[in-house]
Amino acid sequence: MDAGSEGSQVLRREEFPRLFSALEDAGYQVVGPTVRDGAIVYDRLHGVDDLPRGWTDRQGPGRYRLERRGDDALFGYNVGPFTWKKFLFPPRERLFTVQREGGSFTVVPEPVEAPLTAFLGVRACELAGLAVTDRVFQGGPVVDPGYAARRSRVLLVAVQCGQAGGNCFCASMRTGPSVSGGADLVLTEILGPGPHRFLVRAGSPRGAEVLSPLNLPPAPEEDERTVGELLDRTTRSMGREMDPTGLRDLLRETLQHPRWEEVARRCLSCTNCTLVCPTCFCSTHEEVPDLSEEKVERWRRWDSCFNLGFTELHGAPVRASGRSRYRQWLTHKLGTWHDQFGTSGCIGCGRCITWCPVGIDLTEEVAALRVPVAPAGPPGRTA
Amino acid sequence: MPAPAKPRLAVWKFASCDGCQLTMLNLEDELVALADRLEIANFREASSAVVAGPYDLSLVEGSITTPEDAERIREVRAQSRVLVTIGACATAGGIQALRNFAHLDDFRRAVYAHPEFIETLATSTPIADHVIVDGELRGCPISPRQLRELFSAFLGHRSPDLPTESVCAECKRRGNVCVVVARGIPCLGPVTQTGCGALCPSYHRGCYGCFGPQGSPNLPSMLDHLTALGMTPPEVTRVFRTFNAAAPAFRAAADRASGLSGAP
Numbered sequence: 184m185d186a187g188s189e190g191s192q193v194l195r196r197e198e199f200p201r202l203f204s205a206l207e208d209a210g211y212q213v214v215g216p217t218v219r220d221g222a223i224v225y226d227r228l229h230g231v232d233d234l235p236r237g238w239t240d241r242q243g244p245g246r247y248r249l250e251r252r253g254d255d256a257l258f259g260y261n262v263g264p265f266t267w268k269k270f271l272f273p274p275r276e277r278l279f280t281v282q283r284e285g286g287s288f289t290v291v292p293e294p295v296e297a298p299l300t301a302f303l304g305v306r307a308c309e310l311a312g313l314a315v316t317d318r319v320f321q322g323g324p325v326v327d328p329g330y331a332a333r334r335s336r337v338l339l340v341a342v343q344c345g346q347a348g349g350n351c352f353c354a355s356m357r358t359g360p361s362v363s364g365g366a367d368l369v370l371t372e373i374l375g376p377g378p379h380r381f382l383v384r385a386g387s388p389r390g391a392e393v394l395s396p397l398n399l400p401p402a403p404e405e406d407e408r409t410v411g412e413l414l415d416r417t418t419r420s421m422g423r424e425m426d427p428t429g430l431r432d433l434l435r436e437t438l439q440h441p442r443w444e445e446v447a448r449r450c451l452s453c454t455n456c457t458l459v460c461p462t463c464f465c466s467t468h469e470e471v472p473d474l475s476e477e478k479v480e481r482w483r484r485w486d487s488c489f490n491l492g493f494t495e496l497h498g499a500p501v502r503a504s505g506r507s508r509y510r511q512w513l514t515h516k517l518g519t520w521h522d523q524f525g526t527s528g529c530i531g532c533g534r535c536i537t538w539c540p541v542g543i544d545l546t547e548e549v550a551a552l553r554v555p556v557a558p559a560g561p562p563g564r565t566a
Numbered sequence: 567m568p569a570p571a572k573p574r575l576a577v578w579k580f581a582s583c584d585g586c587q588l589t590m591l592n593l594e595d596e597l598v599a600l601a602d603r604l605e606i607a608n609f610r611e612a613s614s615a616v617v618a619g620p621y622d623l624s625l626v627e628g629s630i631t632t633p634e635d636a637e638r639i640r641e642v643r644a645q646s647r648v649l650v651t652i653g654a655c656a657t658a659g660g661i662q663a664l665r666n667f668a669h670l671d672d673f674r675r676a677v678y679a680h681p682e683f684i685e686t687l688a689t690s691t692p693i694a695d696h697v698i699v700d701g702e703l704r705g706c707p708i709s710p711r712q713l714r715e716l717f718s719a720f721l722g723h724r725s726p727d728l729p730t731e732s733v734c735a736e737c738k739r740r741g742n743v744c745v746v747v748a749r750g751i752p753c754l755g756p757v758t759q760t761g762c763g764a765l766c767p768s769y770h771r772g773c774y775g776c777f778g779p780q781g782s783p784n785l786p787s788m789l790d791h792l793t794a795l796g797m798t799p800p801e802v803t804r805v806f807r808t809f810n811a812a813a814p815a816f817r818a819a820a821d822r823a824s825g826l827s828g829a830p
């Protein structure tokens with residue numbers, strides 16, 4: 184979807200507030216990156232000063248630290264613990280209320296609040312993630328009304344990464360670091376040489392509309408070149424890599440691989456990986472009656488295949504072992520997702536690696552699964 | 567036409583601090599709605615008027631620490647159609663179960679002016695070690711939301727929604743930044759059952775494990791993890807020996823850690 188892109192324009196750092204105002208003038212509330220509690224999270228932004236100016240995030244397996252950069256970059260970090268998913272598919276959401284009326288009842292649907300919202304600072308991998316959740320929630324015969332309503336009111340302002348994080352592997356998954364489509368506006372931050380500036384291009388008519396009142400000058404060719412070099416550098420500095428070829432088959436063929444047992448020894452079944460993943464979509468329902476039983480509310484909350492209750496059928500969980508639960512996560516994400524949605528469930532953001540308390544790294548697990556199992560030894564011995 | 571009899575509720579106290587019973591009083595407005603549907607027949611924290619049993623629902627707070635209480639809990643069970651234990655004392659022996667890992671006489675002499683008057687058991691044990699329990703609410707103290715859910719489920723003849731997932735699940739739903747990953751602060755959330763609403767991590771503290779072990783805790787891995795965060799074996803032992811010290815999974819973890827430390 185590259186309608187409306189007529190080459191890039193230059194937005195100088197000092198003028199960034201103008202872009203912010205243009206979004207607000209067009210009626211959008213802005214959500215984007217801001218520093219809170221030792222991390223860069225996505226939240227409501229009220230101005231440029233809310234952006235994580237001069238901060239970066241250093242990430243490793245089970246480890247995330249904010250660090251000061253030596254410059255004033257506004258988007259000099261990669262991805263934090265949260266995803267845009269939470270704005271479209273909230274962690275807890277009331278779906279409807281049932282009200283008793285005499286001998287009958289009425290179902291009162293929950294009004295969906297869907298304010299016009301600009302997501303500012305969407306990474307290339309995250310655009311791919313949104314494409315995945317779009318398919319899950321509104322791409323099939325059953326459309327999730329809340330997701331669809333909110334999603335239709337979102338403007339995506341992407342920012343291409345000028346560096347890769349310690350757990351990033353979007354280059355392997357072919358989802359980044361450059362934005363190829365799906366965004367309404369695409370920004371790239373250039374810290375130098377020359378003045379601190381942004382290259383901006385519209386990716387959709389809506390994006391072009393926001394941009395046009397700014398009357399920005401066209402970008403010189405050398406700035407386009409600088410961006411190309413920047414993205415090449417980012418591609419070369421990926422903290423992780425994962426060969427995506429044949430993953431669907433690999434995971435189908437390695438269900439009895441001893442590696443599952445090994446990883447299960449470390450896995451805490453804590454759910455963190457699934458809840459930070461931009462594409463995991465599982466939920467469960469709760470009924471909340473008032474004590475007089477005059478009305479009952481139905482809520483939906485995020486769930487995870489790491490929970491025992493997730494597969495509980497007539498009193499016992501189907502996946503009782505940690506091994507079967509870790510295997511469910513990885514085989515769904517990288518394997519059966521293809522059968523279900525025609526794409527991988529992993530977009531290479533590395534969040535599940537960073538936010539796993541014990542630092543389990545799916546790229547390492549996949550590499551281990553690629554090692555063929557040694558021929559079975561005598562009974563009682565595992566390879 | 568006479569109104570159908572309301573089910574009778576009784577609340578019992580064993581060795582405990584009353585905090586869980588107070589949670590019930592904290593239901594405030596909803597207590598009135600509850601009193602419409604349940605006869606509060608025996609709840610001394612709220613009223614000294616006691617209606618004799620049998621009872622349809624008994625909530626039991628506290629652990630068994632004396633020979634009399636070991637006897638009394640049998641009587642309570644005999645009078646109760648449904649018996650639900652509430653709080654870490656009743657479900658896992660409570661903080662007083664620390665005596666299970668020490669010498670009772672040392673405590674007795676250190677604490678009481680006249681130790682000879684103190685008649686007590688050498689252990690503090692959960693109610694389920696003595697009688698059959700139909701359900702439990704974890705926590706120190708219990709969560710008002712879960713208590714409400716218990717009442718509503720009991721009145722609606724359904725099983726309560728009491729997830730056994732980890733504290734991390736709720737921590738993430740709340741939008742907290744993980745204190746372990748972002749700050750290196752040890753947190754028992756991954757092995758602890760949800761219910762508190764991830765209270766401590768919401769205030770940048772590690773989870774203390776008030777709700778006891780989650781449905782499928784991996785304690786051997788958790789011990790390695792805490793050690794990697796720089797905790798010494800005695801420190802690891804201590805974090806598992808608090809309110810739920812006698813819960814089997816936490817007890818095994820503490821035993822294993824203390825074995826590593828070589829400490830008694």
Ligand code: SF4
Nearest residue numbers: 460529530532533535
């Ligand atoms: S599986 Fe991990 S790396 Fe892949 S999209 Fe999910 S959180 Fe990101």
Ligand code: SF4
Nearest residue numbers: 463464465488512515
């Ligand atoms: S990996 Fe687990 S939580 Fe995520 S979508 Fe699949 S089943 Fe759901």
Ligand code: SF4
Nearest residue numbers: 450451453454456539
């Ligand atoms: S892989 Fe890591 S984050 Fe996921 S459930 Fe296991 S321990 Fe938790």
Ligand code: SF4
Nearest residue numbers: 734737744745753755
């Ligand atoms: S802060 Fe504690 S409870 Fe929250 S996600 Fe991290 S380990 Fe889990």
